[in-house]
Amino acid sequence: MKGLKSFFEDKFFNVATKIANQRHLLAMRDGLVLAMPLLIIGSLFIIISDFPLQAYQDFMLSIFGEGWGDFVWNDVVPATTGLLSLVACFGIAKSLVDSYQLDGMPGGMIALAAFFLINNLDVEANAWNADLFGTSNLFVAMIISLLAGELYRVIVQRKLVIKLPDSVPPSVSRSFTALAPAAIILVLALVVKMLFRLTPFGDFPSFVTAFVTAPLTFAGTSYPGSALALLVEQILWSLGIHGSSIVTSVMEPIWLNANLENLTAFQAGQALPHIITQTFVENLLWIGGSGATLPVVIYMVIFARSKTLKQVGRLSLVPGLFNINEPVVFGLPIVMNPFLIIPYILSPLVILTISYFGMFFNIFPRMVGVTIPWTTPYLISGYLATGANIGGVILQIINFVVAFLIWLPFIRSWDRRNVLMESQAN
Amino acid sequence: MKILLVCSEGMSTSMLVQKMRQAAAERSLEVEIDAVSEVSLKKHIAGTQVLLLGPQVRYLLKKLSAEYEPAGVHVAVIDMVDYGRMNGAAVLEKALALAAQGS
Secondary structure, three states, rough: OOHHHHHHHOOOOOOOHHHOHHHHHHHHHHHHHHHHHHHHOOOHHHHHOOOOHHHHHHHHOHHHHHHHHHHHHHHHHHHHHHHHHHHHHHHHHHHHHOOOOHHHHHHHHHHHHHHHHOOOOOOOOOOHHHHHHHHHHHHHHHHHHHHHHHHHHHHOOOOOOOOOOOOOHHHHHHHHHHHHHHHHHHHHHHHHHHHHOOOOOOHHHHHHHHHHHHHHHEEOOOOOOHHHHHHHHHHHHHHHOHHHHHHHHHHHHHHHHHHHHHHHHHOOOOOOOOOHHHHHHHHHOOOOOOOOHHHHHHHHHHHOOHHHHHHHHHHHHHHHOOOOHHHHHHHHOOOOOOOHHHHHHHHHHHHHHHHHHHHHOOOOOOOOOOOOOOOOOHHHHHHHHOOEEEEEEEEHHHHHHHHHHHHHHHHHHHEEEEEEEHHHHO | OEEEEEOOOOOHHHHHHHHHHHHHHHHOOOOOOEEOOOOOHHHHOOOOOOOEEEEEHHHHHHHHHOOOHHHHOEEEEHHHHHHHHOOOOHHHHHHHHHHHOOO
């Protein structure tokens, strides 16, 4: 039994280590992290303008007049949320090149140029469609930035760069380093663009939408797909490894994209296409952190009789309100604890099921696609993420109660056991 | 003396940092202790003697050891229970022992 257990642990640990240190996944994460402040600021403005309180709307209307909130969708959103693909394109390529201990800045610049090259300018209007920079092109931006970054470093590492005599100042010769890679990458991008004109897709972005974005989104936002991701996340945490960080490094592009597709539909007043999105996972499933531990913490603070559980509860309460739960996970501990791992894995899966089907049958509101920081306290996050809808709060309350009931028998008997151990120790 | 703690986003480790600073102040030790995210580690590593990893990111041990141990930084993973119970004094003690070992 012990051998089997450590076998699984080693296997999981090795795979987790590989994923967590995977260069391209790390670059994607860093690139998306770069855009996060913009997404959050854009979302804040959307909440301010669309807050569904009639008195508030009337008040703003009386001061600023008709269409007072238009500036949010017309000015702020295009300059924040609407720049996601551009920022990600630059950031991912730069981070990737940086990770090879090279100067990432030219890599990011070239990726950006390649991204514009592969998209189509509206020649008659002499204009880029603003949608290209935002949601509709995220996967295109990611593919281009990874390819451009990778090509850039290969070319630079192979020394296919223009060499100037030693007498030329280093800063001058450095400015020529990017010249050869830029030429090669942009010519390649141009060739790809021309080749796709010959296909039924017409262009590269349409191909990516059909063959990458659509299937990945379908799988990653489906019930089985997200349940599997959640299961892996919880198993990793149960082994004491940062499961959320590892799972999101794979799933974040898909879930973030789904989030923004919802936002686009919300803006247009259409039905929200996705149930599972970034905010669904971070703000709905993490009640006080992964594994829905906030109900347990509250139980420990109020009802626990053993010293250990009381202490862990008190220590975990404030961080738990902001969805940080390492003190419970490692302090209780849940990690490597076969007994407490059961509710730790079970409760988020049950919550996922309730929330998913509750939204599927339109009993509860879906996430409108605004980005809410994952550290936002529970109940507030549900209210904001559903576009200030009280239905989101009701769902969160139901989930909280369900998680509490799943945890209750386990934490109670763990408490009893600790009381017993403490009395024996005395 | 500088001790750096690292985890995924530097949030939960920052709580431990406060407890460690308290423990250091009680013993009136001159120690600089900080928590950083994995992403920003590079910017803060200068001058660090001991680099401690949160147990949830212990998969980074190999990589970070290879990167920083040649430069004389001691790299170790924080004990899980010390971490969970936010036992700043114990973690500080182990960090000091590590620093005393090599140099």
